Amino acid sequence: MKVVPSGGALGADIEGVDLARAGRDPAAVGAVRQALLDHLVIRVRDQDLTDPDLLAFAAGFGELDRAPISPYGNKPYLPDFPYLGVISNIVIDGVPQGSLGSGESQWHGDMTYKDDPPMACVLYALQVPEAGGDTGFANMYRAFDALPADLRAAVRGRSAKHDSSTNSAGQTRHGFKDAYDDPDDIPGAVHPLVREHPETGKAALFLGRRLNAHIIGMDKPDSDDLLDRLWAHATQPHLTWTQRWRAGDFLMWDNRAVLHRRDAIDPAQPRMMHRAQIRDAWPVKAAG
Numbered sequence: 001m002k003v004v005p006s007g008g009a010l011g012a013d014i015e016g017v018d019l020a021r022a023g024r025d026p027a028a029v030g031a032v033r034q035a036l037l038d039h040l041v042i043r044v045r046d047q048d049l050t051d052p053d054l055l056a057f058a059a060g061f062g063e064l065d066r067a068p069i070s071p072y073g074n075k076p077y078l079p080d081f082p083y084l085g086v087i088s089n090i091v092i093d094g095v096p097q098g099s100l101g102s103g104e105s106q107w108h109g110d111m112t113y114k115d116d117p118p119m120a121c122v123l124y125a126l127q128v129p130e131a132g133g134d135t136g137f138a139n140m141y142r143a144f145d146a147l148p149a150d151l152r153a154a155v156r157g158r159s160a161k162h163d164s165s166t167n168s169a170g171q172t173r174h175g176f177k178d179a180y181d182d183p184d185d186i187p188g189a190v191h192p193l194v195r196e197h198p199e200t201g202k203a204a205l206f207l208g209r210r211l212n213a214h215i216i217g218m219d220k221p222d223s224d225d226l227l228d229r230l231w232a233h234a235t236q237p238h239l240t241w242t243q244r245w246r247a248g249d250f251l252m253w254d255n256r257a258v259l260h261r262r263d264a265i266d267p268a269q270p271r272m273m274h275r276a277q278i279r280d281a282w283p284v285k286a287a288g
């Protein structure tokens with residue numbers, strides 16, 4: 001197994017590994033986990049994985065987590081595999097075959113609106129468009145390290161509400177209201193703005209998603225101003241790396257240390273990804 005860094009702000013390819021077998025090999029899982037901790041996003045190209053292969057590999061890292069609630073209802077897309085999510089823009093007879101559709105998805109961390117967000121997510125490309133649908137990742141260790149002094153002082157000891165009512169495409173989830181007048185009514189979890197990564201011990205900026213986010217103990221204008229400045233800082237291009245998908249690509253990201261986003265897709269060009277996420281064995285902890 002060979003780890004080849006992207007040369008960018010994060011990301012590495014792992015070569016010489018067959019993920020259909022690696023999930024049952026603790027040494028291989030350990031090596032991939034180390035690469036994930038070192039590079040935050042790992043990519044393995046040219047994989048040929050069944051759904052059970054994908055789930056078995058993900059389960060090698062820890063307990064599987066349920067997929068996010070879709071805007072269309074609470075049922076899993078694939079009833080035989082409740083832990084397998086589907087990200088797709090394909091619509092058959094008016095029925096979306098997966099989440100997120102064809103639109104752009106905004107910078108976010110996955111399910112940080114829960115008290116116990118997943119440690120990592122995997123995405124496997126079955127069908128990709130000729131262009132569009134690239135996925136960008138931003139390095140939240142570097143974002144923290146590079147904070148200007150005023151922002152570093154402003155986030156110290158602060159926490160924020162991570163809104164659970166909308167998904168990263170900006171769609172309201174099934175069963176939630178569209179708007180909240182009082183920030184205290186926004187549903188979701190409260191997390192520190194700077195977290196200590198449980199495995200590396202490093203401090204990472206922890207922003208979740210921008211829409212409806214609110215810094216605890218600040219009024220809305222001040223909270224919005226600070227959040228806007230933090231987001232502008234954390235998503236600067238030099239802190240990011242972008243995945244351009246090929247069918248057969250397997251991607252895994254450390255959800256404790258990155259944000260990600262996705263470009264829009266031409267609705268006429270089908271994109272089909274299968275996805276799983278892994279629960280964290282450690283709680284979210286504020287950086288000291």
Ligand code: OGA
Pocket residue numbers: 087100105110121123133134135168260261262273275
């Ligand atoms: C996700 C996600 C981006 C993409 O699966 O959590 O944000 O490229 N996907 O589809």
Ligand code: MN
Pocket residue numbers: 108109110168260
């Ligand atoms: Mn996501």
